[in-house]
Amino acid sequence: MARRPLGQLEAEVLAxxxxxxxxxxxxxxxxxxxxxxxxxxxxxxxxxxxxxxLVTRVRQGRHYLYRLAVDESRLVADRMRDHLRHASDPSSVLSRFVQSLSAEEEDALRAVLRRSGGEPEAPA
Known part of the structure; x- marks a missing residue:
């Protein structure tokens, strides 16, 4: 089995x-x-x-039960922002990110940008 990149398993556990x-x-x-x-x-x-x-736990017998202690969307957004902050060319990173989105993800991004005032309304 191939090893996951550093941090990927942590992200999978959080998800x-x-x-x-x-x-x-x-x-x-x-x-x-x-x-x-x-x-x-x-x-x-x-x-x-x-x-x-990032998680809380409660003991149940000899084991723990775990629960996410933070908002997942904020956690992922913070990671994305950290990656952009460390990129030498953030615009290029954003461009590649947008190009990799599915049609549904692109529609969701456009809707978020419209609500936040970051994109003009689409023509009717």
């Missing part, structure tokens, strides 16, 4: 927690992540996320 909608165990979370990562790997990621205050 799986957001989709779960409630507290989940490490074993349940592991089953939600493609590629069959090791239980200990998921547990390590969860401990790190807990230390960063």
């Amino acid at each position: 799986a927690l957001a989709a779960a909608g409630g507290p989940v165990s490490t074993a349940d979370l592991r089953a939600r992540i493609p590629g069959e990562p090791a239980y200990t790997t998921i547990n390590t990621i969860l401990f790190r996320l807990h230390a960063k205050h």
